[in-house]
Amino acid sequence: MNRHALIDELKTLLEPGKVLTDAASLDTYGRDWTKQYAPAPSAIAFPKTTEQVQAIVRWANERKVALVPSGGRTGLSAAAVAANGEVVVSFDYMNKVLDFNATDRTVVCQPGVITKQLQNLAEENGLYYPVDFASSGSSQIGGNIGTNAGGIKVIRYGMTRNWVAGLKVVTGQGDVLELNKDLVKNATGYDLRQLFIGAEGTLGFIVEATMRLDRAPKNLTAMVLGTTDFDAIMPVLHAFQGKLDLTAFEFFSDKALAKVLGRGDVPAPFETACPFYALLEFEATTDDIADTALATFEHCVEQGWVLDGVMSQSEQQLRNLWKLREYISETISHWVPYKNDISVTISKVPAFLREIDAIVSERYPAFDVLWYGHIGDGNLHLNILKPEHMDKDAFFAECALVNTEVFETVRRYNGSISAEHGVGMVKRDYLQYSRSPVEIQYMKAMKAVFDPNGIMNPGKIFSI
């Protein structure tokens, strides 16, 4: 059957107009936020129901057509890029909140619900959806689950995994599974829900997710502290963690801060120039807690770790301090950064960062290297900026050269080559730096069970 006839057949499975093949749609829906791959899907399908998703998957099995799930397309590992004539299955029309239960503190979402929409719904009901990151305004719940999204509140609230009470999925075989039924406790064998979280659509598609909410945080208060060097950040984390329940502990380098301040729309936290900055947050529910925070700050100054600092006194100040961290990713996208998202256990962070920084500085003396990330959970974002004059492909080729060396170091530290961005196509060829050959064999065997014909997002996580 030729491609044209196949697409005509696909159209019969969906509502009229819900299969697009125009060039603009193919270009838009065929890509995510990565820039290394040219989109080349055959068609974009927009199901509106679980039954339609199931029909698409069964048809794809029969016709051996590869499918790529598509959410908010904010991914950074090319897991949602269709570069090889695949049919993209977009969840843009499965974007309803189906139920909210105040007693259970749960929300039943279709996969296309925007993260921000869930956060807002929680807030309107006096509750809180704690998974938050720069792309929350466009990322979708289905995609969050597919990559087990992390973000800026992991130190307190954990990853997306912690907030998934139940999943309805269509497996690669076309079966509908209702996983865990939203229970807190359910000891009835293997928790298959967990396999689908972080599977990047390679086992099946999420068609419904019940997300948990938490109580709303009270009087969130942030501090930004300038440290003498990177090594000083860890004792600062330790000091604050011993005294307060932190909701965040982020860091960024002076170079990252300079880029954000260069925008002109965010005030500097304080005058003193420091090589590194920590941003921490806590609930200042009582004056005692605020006093403890200030006393701990003073202790860190006395110890010579911290040069200067500021604590938010209002919601506006809280927001402004957070912008220093949250605007980094968007701001530096102008320089087409080569991003690496790596992690180790927290205690290994200082030695690890020093080694990686040495490798990168030696190899790229001419490039701007920016560090920032979620230091409280061991997750570092390494960003190398493209010089204005340099060709994009040449730049990425040059950066890729050092990957092996960086990932070799990650392996030596028992770390992860992808902390929260996923594997997709970007990290696929490096998977063995984080997972052993035998583990990868078991992973492939899992894939073969759920997707025996290999139609679900092929070429993502593993090579085809």
Added chain:
Amino acid sequence: MNRHALIDELKTLLEPGKVLTDAASLDTYGRDWTKQYAPAPSAIAFPKTTEQVQAIVRWANERKVALVPSGGRTGLSAAAVAANGEVVVSFDYMNKVLDFNATDRTVVCQPGVITKQLQNLAEENGLYYPVDFASSGSSQIGGNIGTNAGGIKVIRYGMTRNWVAGLKVVTGQGDVLELNKDLVKNATGYDLRQLFIGAEGTLGFIVEATMRLDRAPKNLTAMVLGTTDFDAIMPVLHAFQGKLDLTAFEFFSDKALAKVLGRGDVPAPFETACPFYALLEFEATTDDIADTALATFEHCVEQGWVLDGVMSQSEQQLRNLWKLREYISETISHWVPYKNDISVTISKVPAFLREIDAIVSERYPAFDVLWYGHIGDGNLHLNILKPEHMDKDAFFAECALVNTEVFETVRRYNGSISAEHGVGMVKRDYLQYSRSPVEIQYMKAMKAVFDPNGIMNPGKIFSI
């Protein structure tokens, strides 16, 4: 090869004296806390290293010998019972704490580490291991992970799953996998660690586990409240949860309380007799919080939900209030209770309990029916006590008759037939009440990947 020759061969894999076949050992190590099955293992093997575990598994694959993992043998689903000539693999000699990291707040444990031992180690270091339950003095970490143990602090801290940073396992194929490497963030494909948590030893054996610790709770304070009826418990939960961060919310019926008070070593919480009691706990870090708790208590009295109550004013009082709940299981074991451990989402609890209670009361007008459990997470323990004069087998046979009806109700409420005790052999034949036939097929396919010869705890979770 006959059994005798097989055991001789097994002995060559371990240190001298580390395979036992005497009647007393077979009887002890062949059973757990369930009483329905007669133990009948062939031998008990005591490995001391991962390599020895691996050697046992490879030998068992070659010789087609079934293996049963054995920890503290406190299980309530017969997952650790060897009733069919299996070789029991006991982790009693793999009971060392291998590492403690204060910065990462992690402890590397061999599987035979006793839960209480981990709790104590945490406390000695100013930290906290929050998974706690009646059998913590003898249950082992490996077993906790195998059943994803829950207990009395789940409402705040979640199940054992939340505290497993990394696992080293020997799969049913005899491969050693190091899963997740203790990272907080690791988005490199399927999280196989999650499959082994709650797998009851059917996929492989846990040979090392890195457990996370939390900060120590501060000034834990408990309240016991007597309610007018069961339905009043839910608005009480809701009222307190809206005001405080609860660390526990348990309940028990007047009959359960009467049994504990009958021991004579625990003081009654107060004079007023009530049909149901709630036990809640929180960190009274400030006077404000204690005041809020008392105001909420008064609100509950005014609403007519609560008849009487008490709040602990000292550690001794806190411990005494907890005994009212924690001693139930041990106290009623005298009456050889028929236990059912079921759960639904929290909002469905009142209607669900009413239906189950009606079924049981109608079928067993002559039996004592006791309710208690972790109401804050939807987990109810239904206990039917054996009349003194009745034969044990006749009693269990009678109780089993109503199982189908109970589990049919569980299914109708989208609940779980095993909230935290696991499936083992006890719930095996009822699995389809909580998992769909197609889901069970996928589970069996997972099992076939990790344990193709079916030597790992066969007959548990699924029939052979």
